Amino acid sequence: MPIVSDIAALREARARLPGRVALVPTMGNLHAGHFSLVRAARERADSVAVSIFVNPLQFGPGEDYADYPRTLEDDAAALAEEGVDLVFAPDRRRMYPYGDSATRVTVGEGAEILCGEFRPGHFEGVTTVVAMLLNLVRPDVAVFGEKDYQQLVLIRRMAADLHFPTEIAGAPTVREDDGLAMSSRNQYLSAAERASAPELYAALREAAERLRAGERDYAAIEAAGLARLSAAGFRPDYFTVLSPDLRRPDAAAGEWRVLAAGRLGRARLIDNLAVAAA
Ligand code: PAF
Numbered sequence: 001m002p003i004v005s006d007i008a009a010l011r012e013a014r015a016r017l018p019g020r021v022a023l024v025p026t027m028g029n030l031h032a033g034h035f036s037l038v039r040a041a042r043e044r045a046d047s048v049a050v051s052i053f054v055n056p057l058q059f060g061p062g063e064d065y066a067d068y069p070r071t072l073e074d075d076a077a078a079l080a081e082e083g084v085d086l087v088f089a090p091d092r093r094r095m096y097p098y099g100d101s102a103t104r105v106t107v108g109e110g111a112e113i114l115c116g117e118f119r120p121g122h123f124e125g126v127t128t129v130v131a132m133l134l135n136l137v138r139p140d141v142a143v144f145g146e147k148d149y150q151q152l153v154l155i156r157r158m159a160a161d162l163h164f165p166t167e168i169a170g171a172p173t174v175r176e177d178d179g180l181a182m183s184s185r186n187q188y189l190s191a192a193e194r195a196s197a198p199e200l201y202a203a204l205r206e207a208a209e210r211l212r213a214g215e216r217d218y219a220a221i222e223a224a225g226l227a228r229l230s231a232a233g234f235r236p237d238y239f240t241v242l243s244p245d246l247r248r249p250d251a252a253a254g255e256w257r258v259l260a261a262g263r264l265g266r267a268r269l270i271d272n273l274a275v276a277a278a
Contacts, residue, residue, distance in 0.1 A: 001080045003087040007136065010088050014137055017085055019046025023139035023166075025130060028052040028089075029069040030078055033145055033174040033182035038082050040171035041143045049086040050079055051133050056092055057102070058125030069184060088137065095132065105131045107154045107161070110246050114150050115261055115270065118237045126151055127158040134164050142166050147173040147181045149257060149272040153246055173271070175201065181271045188267040197264055199232035200271050207241065207258045208275040216251045225260060234262035234269075244274070 002013045014021070022045035024037045041048045052075055059065035076087055096102045104124050110116075111123035134142060144152045149170075156168045174182045179201035180194075189197055203225045210221050218241040225239030239260040243249045249256055259272040 001076075001084055001087060003076050003089055005088075005090050006094055007090070010090075010136055013086050014049070017047035017049065020140045021045055021047045021049060021137070023133065023137045023142045024048065024050045025133050025142065025144070026050060026052055027054045027068065027184070028075050029071050029184040030075045031182050031184065033147065035078070035082055036174045037143045037145055037171050038079070038084060040169065041141070042083070044141045044143070044167075044169060045139075047085045048083075049088060049137055049139065050084050051137070052087060052089040053095060053129065053133075055095075055125060055129040057096070057104075057128055058122050060119050060121060063119070064185075064188075069187065088133075095129070102128065104128050105158060105162070107157050110150070110154055110157065113246065114238055114240065114259060116150070118261065123151070123154050127154055130155050131158060131162065131164075134159065134166050139166050141169055143169045143171055145173060146170045146274075147183065147271065149259060150246060179205075181269075183269065185267045185269065188265065190265055193233070193265045193267070196232045196234075197267075197269060199228060200234070200260060200262065200269055201273075203228040203232075203239065204258050204260055204271055204273045207239075208273050211241070211256055211258070211275045212278045214278075218249065221258075225258075229260065229262050234264050236260065236262035237268075 004010045004013050022041035024041050026034055054068050056065055105128045106124050107127055116123050152170050159168050178198040180198045207221045207225050221241055222239050226236050229236040241256050241258050244255050244257050254277040256275045261270040
Protein backbone atom coordinates (compact mmCIF):
# COMPACT_ATOMS: atom_id res chain seq x y z
CA MET A 1 0.00 0.00 0.00
CA PRO A 2 1.77 3.17 -1.14
CA ILE A 3 1.80 6.08 1.34
CA VAL A 4 2.48 9.28 -0.55
CA SER A 5 2.88 12.79 0.72
CA ASP A 6 3.65 14.87 -2.33
CA ILE A 7 1.25 15.89 -5.04
CA ALA A 8 3.18 14.53 -8.05
CA ALA A 9 3.55 11.13 -6.34
CA LEU A 10 -0.15 11.14 -5.51
CA ARG A 11 -1.11 11.80 -9.13
CA GLU A 12 1.12 8.96 -10.30
CA ALA A 13 -0.16 6.48 -7.70
CA ARG A 14 -3.76 7.53 -8.41
CA ALA A 15 -3.30 6.91 -12.13
CA ARG A 16 -2.28 3.33 -11.33
CA LEU A 17 -5.43 2.54 -9.27
CA PRO A 18 -7.67 0.18 -11.24
CA GLY A 19 -11.41 0.59 -11.82
CA ARG A 20 -13.76 2.82 -9.89
CA VAL A 21 -11.95 4.76 -7.18
CA ALA A 22 -13.36 5.75 -3.77
CA LEU A 23 -11.80 8.33 -1.48
CA VAL A 24 -12.23 8.45 2.30
CA PRO A 25 -10.96 11.82 3.57
CA THR A 26 -9.86 11.73 7.24
CA MET A 27 -7.78 13.64 9.74
CA GLY A 28 -6.22 10.38 10.95
CA ASN A 29 -6.27 8.95 14.49
CA LEU A 30 -8.45 6.27 12.98
CA HIS A 31 -11.08 4.34 14.93
CA ALA A 32 -13.87 1.87 14.13
CA GLY A 33 -15.97 4.72 12.68
CA HIS A 34 -13.32 5.40 10.03
CA PHE A 35 -12.89 1.71 9.24
CA SER A 36 -16.62 1.48 8.57
CA LEU A 37 -16.18 4.34 6.05
CA VAL A 38 -13.38 2.36 4.40
CA ARG A 39 -15.69 -0.66 4.14
CA ALA A 40 -18.52 1.50 2.76
CA ALA A 41 -16.01 2.83 0.20
CA ARG A 42 -14.96 -0.70 -0.74
CA GLU A 43 -18.61 -1.62 -1.42
CA ARG A 44 -18.86 1.27 -3.88
CA ALA A 45 -15.55 1.00 -5.73
CA ASP A 46 -12.73 -1.26 -6.94
CA SER A 47 -9.94 0.80 -5.34
CA VAL A 48 -9.96 2.72 -2.06
CA ALA A 49 -7.77 5.73 -1.28
CA VAL A 50 -7.66 7.32 2.18
CA SER A 51 -6.34 10.80 2.89
CA ILE A 52 -4.91 11.70 6.29
CA PHE A 53 -4.46 15.40 6.87
CA VAL A 54 -5.13 17.48 9.98
CA ASN A 55 -6.44 20.50 8.14
CA PRO A 56 -5.39 23.75 9.87
CA LEU A 57 -7.97 25.78 7.94
CA GLN A 58 -10.90 24.16 9.75
CA PHE A 59 -9.65 24.85 13.29
CA GLY A 60 -10.43 28.17 14.97
CA PRO A 61 -8.10 30.09 17.31
CA GLY A 62 -7.95 28.30 20.67
CA GLU A 63 -9.21 24.99 19.21
CA ASP A 64 -7.29 21.70 19.34
CA TYR A 65 -5.24 21.91 16.09
CA ALA A 66 -1.88 21.66 17.90
CA ASP A 67 -3.03 18.82 20.20
CA TYR A 68 -5.10 16.90 17.67
CA PRO A 69 -3.80 13.30 17.95
CA ARG A 70 -1.46 12.44 15.07
CA THR A 71 -0.91 8.69 14.78
CA LEU A 72 0.19 8.18 11.17
CA GLU A 73 2.17 4.98 11.71
CA ASP A 74 -0.64 3.15 13.50
CA ASP A 75 -3.18 4.54 11.04
CA ALA A 76 -1.20 3.34 8.02
CA ALA A 77 -0.73 -0.13 9.53
CA ALA A 78 -4.48 -0.42 10.20
CA LEU A 79 -5.35 0.78 6.69
CA ALA A 80 -2.97 -1.76 5.14
CA GLU A 81 -4.80 -4.43 7.19
CA GLU A 82 -8.12 -3.11 5.82
CA GLY A 83 -6.81 -3.63 2.28
CA VAL A 84 -6.68 0.07 1.39
CA ASP A 85 -4.90 0.70 -1.92
CA LEU A 86 -3.41 4.16 -1.41
CA VAL A 87 -2.82 6.58 1.47
CA PHE A 88 -2.29 10.28 0.83
CA ALA A 89 -0.75 11.97 3.87
CA PRO A 90 0.46 15.42 2.83
CA ASP A 91 1.92 18.03 5.15
CA ARG A 92 0.62 21.55 5.66
CA ARG A 93 3.16 23.14 3.30
CA ARG A 94 2.24 20.84 0.43
CA MET A 95 -1.48 21.46 0.80
CA TYR A 96 -1.22 25.20 1.44
CA PRO A 97 1.97 26.46 -0.24
CA TYR A 98 0.58 30.01 -0.04
CA GLY A 99 -0.29 29.70 3.65
CA ASP A 100 -3.32 31.53 4.94
CA SER A 101 -3.83 33.40 1.69
CA ALA A 102 -5.03 30.18 0.04
CA THR A 103 -8.14 30.33 -2.15
CA ARG A 104 -11.21 29.44 -0.07
CA VAL A 105 -14.35 27.56 -1.04
CA THR A 106 -17.44 28.86 0.75
CA VAL A 107 -20.85 27.23 0.53
CA GLY A 108 -23.55 29.86 -0.01
CA GLU A 109 -26.08 28.60 2.51
CA GLY A 110 -25.93 26.51 5.67
CA ALA A 111 -22.33 27.08 6.80
CA GLU A 112 -23.20 29.74 9.39
CA ILE A 113 -25.77 27.77 11.41
CA LEU A 114 -25.37 24.96 14.00
CA CYS A 115 -21.64 24.17 14.33
CA GLY A 116 -20.85 27.06 11.96
CA GLU A 117 -22.26 29.51 14.51
CA PHE A 118 -19.99 28.18 17.26
CA ARG A 119 -16.94 27.53 15.07
CA PRO A 120 -16.76 30.52 12.69
CA GLY A 121 -14.89 29.65 9.49
CA HIS A 122 -14.87 25.92 10.27
CA PHE A 123 -16.94 24.81 7.30
CA GLU A 124 -15.10 27.09 4.91
CA GLY A 125 -11.96 25.22 5.99
CA VAL A 126 -13.68 21.87 5.45
CA THR A 127 -15.14 22.66 2.02
CA THR A 128 -11.85 24.19 0.90
CA VAL A 129 -9.79 21.12 1.79
CA VAL A 130 -12.38 18.66 0.48
CA ALA A 131 -12.53 20.53 -2.86
CA MET A 132 -8.73 20.27 -3.01
CA LEU A 133 -8.81 16.55 -2.20
CA LEU A 134 -11.51 15.86 -4.81
CA ASN A 135 -9.47 17.76 -7.36
CA LEU A 136 -6.24 15.95 -6.46
CA VAL A 137 -7.57 12.39 -6.19
CA ARG A 138 -10.44 12.68 -8.70
CA PRO A 139 -12.39 9.85 -7.09
CA ASP A 140 -15.61 8.44 -8.53
CA VAL A 141 -17.11 8.46 -5.05
CA ALA A 142 -16.09 10.04 -1.72
CA VAL A 143 -17.44 8.72 1.58
CA PHE A 144 -18.15 10.82 4.70
CA GLY A 145 -19.62 9.86 8.06
CA GLU A 146 -23.16 10.89 8.94
CA LYS A 147 -21.97 11.75 12.45
CA ASP A 148 -20.83 15.04 10.92
CA TYR A 149 -24.18 15.50 9.22
CA GLN A 150 -23.93 19.25 8.59
CA GLN A 151 -20.50 18.67 7.05
CA LEU A 152 -21.97 15.98 4.76
CA VAL A 153 -24.82 18.29 3.64
CA LEU A 154 -22.41 21.17 2.94
CA ILE A 155 -19.94 18.96 1.05
CA ARG A 156 -22.83 17.68 -1.10
CA ARG A 157 -23.84 21.28 -1.85
CA MET A 158 -20.26 22.29 -2.60
CA ALA A 159 -19.71 19.32 -4.95
CA ALA A 160 -23.00 20.03 -6.77
CA ASP A 161 -22.37 23.79 -7.01
CA LEU A 162 -18.84 23.32 -8.38
CA HIS A 163 -19.93 20.49 -10.72
CA PHE A 164 -17.54 17.92 -9.29
CA PRO A 165 -18.37 14.62 -11.01
CA THR A 166 -17.69 12.75 -7.73
CA GLU A 167 -20.63 11.11 -5.98
CA ILE A 168 -20.77 12.14 -2.30
CA ALA A 169 -21.89 9.21 -0.14
CA GLY A 170 -22.83 9.21 3.55
CA ALA A 171 -22.18 6.24 5.85
CA PRO A 172 -23.99 5.54 9.14
CA THR A 173 -22.58 6.61 12.52
CA VAL A 174 -20.73 3.90 14.44
CA ARG A 175 -21.49 3.90 18.18
CA GLU A 176 -19.99 2.47 21.34
CA ASP A 177 -22.20 -0.10 23.15
CA ASP A 178 -23.71 2.66 25.29
CA GLY A 179 -24.66 4.75 22.25
CA LEU A 180 -21.82 7.31 22.27
CA ALA A 181 -20.88 8.13 18.67
CA MET A 182 -17.27 7.23 17.94
CA SER A 183 -14.99 10.24 17.63
CA SER A 184 -11.30 10.95 18.02
CA ARG A 185 -12.31 13.65 20.51
CA ASN A 186 -13.84 11.09 22.92
CA GLN A 187 -10.33 10.49 24.23
CA TYR A 188 -10.35 14.00 25.76
CA LEU A 189 -13.08 12.82 28.21
CA SER A 190 -12.27 12.02 31.87
CA ALA A 191 -13.81 8.80 33.27
CA ALA A 192 -16.69 10.78 34.84
CA GLU A 193 -17.32 12.71 31.61
CA ARG A 194 -17.18 9.50 29.59
CA ALA A 195 -19.93 8.11 31.85
CA SER A 196 -22.16 11.15 31.11
CA ALA A 197 -21.36 11.34 27.38
CA PRO A 198 -24.06 8.84 26.19
CA GLU A 199 -26.68 11.35 27.40
CA LEU A 200 -26.13 13.17 24.09
CA TYR A 201 -27.46 10.21 22.11
CA ALA A 202 -30.14 9.51 24.74
CA ALA A 203 -31.42 13.10 24.44
CA LEU A 204 -31.55 12.79 20.64
CA ARG A 205 -33.48 9.53 20.94
CA GLU A 206 -35.95 11.14 23.33
CA ALA A 207 -36.57 13.93 20.80
CA ALA A 208 -36.99 11.34 18.03
CA GLU A 209 -39.59 9.48 20.11
CA ARG A 210 -41.55 12.69 20.72
CA LEU A 211 -41.58 13.45 16.99
CA ARG A 212 -42.65 9.91 16.14
CA ALA A 213 -45.40 10.14 18.76
CA GLY A 214 -46.84 13.11 16.84
CA GLU A 215 -45.51 16.08 18.82
CA ARG A 216 -44.77 19.10 16.57
CA ASP A 217 -43.86 21.71 19.16
CA TYR A 218 -40.23 21.85 17.99
CA ALA A 219 -39.30 24.59 20.47
CA ALA A 220 -40.50 22.44 23.40
CA ILE A 221 -38.57 19.40 22.11
CA GLU A 222 -35.43 21.52 21.71
CA ALA A 223 -35.78 23.04 25.20
CA ALA A 224 -36.13 19.56 26.72
CA GLY A 225 -33.01 18.38 24.86
CA LEU A 226 -30.97 21.36 26.04
CA ALA A 227 -32.15 20.83 29.63
CA ARG A 228 -31.24 17.15 29.52
CA LEU A 229 -27.74 17.94 28.23
CA SER A 230 -27.20 20.62 30.89
CA ALA A 231 -28.39 18.23 33.62
CA ALA A 232 -25.77 15.70 32.41
CA GLY A 233 -22.97 18.29 32.78
CA PHE A 234 -22.74 19.44 29.15
CA ARG A 235 -22.45 23.07 28.13
CA PRO A 236 -24.74 22.67 25.13
CA ASP A 237 -24.14 24.70 21.96
CA TYR A 238 -27.42 23.70 20.30
CA PHE A 239 -30.15 21.08 20.22
CA THR A 240 -32.25 21.56 17.09
CA VAL A 241 -34.96 19.87 15.04
CA LEU A 242 -34.50 20.61 11.33
CA SER A 243 -35.48 19.17 7.96
CA PRO A 244 -33.05 16.66 6.36
CA ASP A 245 -31.62 19.55 4.28
CA LEU A 246 -31.13 21.60 7.48
CA ARG A 247 -33.96 24.07 7.06
CA ARG A 248 -36.71 24.93 9.56
CA PRO A 249 -39.32 22.17 9.27
CA ASP A 250 -43.00 23.13 9.11
CA ALA A 251 -45.72 21.43 11.12
CA ALA A 252 -46.62 19.19 8.14
CA ALA A 253 -43.06 17.76 7.85
CA GLY A 254 -42.72 13.97 7.95
CA GLU A 255 -38.92 13.72 8.08
CA TRP A 256 -36.46 15.47 10.35
CA ARG A 257 -32.88 15.57 11.48
CA VAL A 258 -32.32 16.21 15.17
CA LEU A 259 -28.85 17.62 15.80
CA ALA A 260 -27.00 18.50 18.99
CA ALA A 261 -23.59 19.69 20.10
CA GLY A 262 -22.09 20.52 23.44
CA ARG A 263 -18.95 20.72 25.46
CA LEU A 264 -18.21 18.15 28.09
CA GLY A 265 -14.99 19.06 29.86
CA ARG A 266 -12.36 19.63 27.16
CA ALA A 267 -14.27 17.75 24.48
CA ARG A 268 -16.82 19.20 22.10
CA LEU A 269 -19.17 16.38 21.13
CA ILE A 270 -21.69 16.37 18.28
CA ASP A 271 -24.30 13.86 17.17
CA ASN A 272 -27.54 13.66 15.20
CA LEU A 273 -30.39 11.33 14.30
CA ALA A 274 -32.62 10.91 11.26
CA VAL A 275 -36.30 10.68 12.20
CA ALA A 276 -39.29 9.75 10.04
CA ALA A 277 -42.95 10.05 11.06
CA ALA A 278 -44.35 6.73 12.28
O1 PAF B 1 -14.50 14.80 8.97
C1 PAF B 1 -13.27 15.03 8.95
O2 PAF B 1 -12.45 14.28 9.48
C2 PAF B 1 -12.76 16.29 8.26
O3 PAF B 1 -13.61 17.36 8.47
C3 PAF B 1 -12.47 16.09 6.76
C4 PAF B 1 -13.74 15.77 5.99
C5 PAF B 1 -11.45 14.98 6.58
C6 PAF B 1 -11.88 17.39 6.17
O4 PAF B 1 -10.69 17.73 6.79
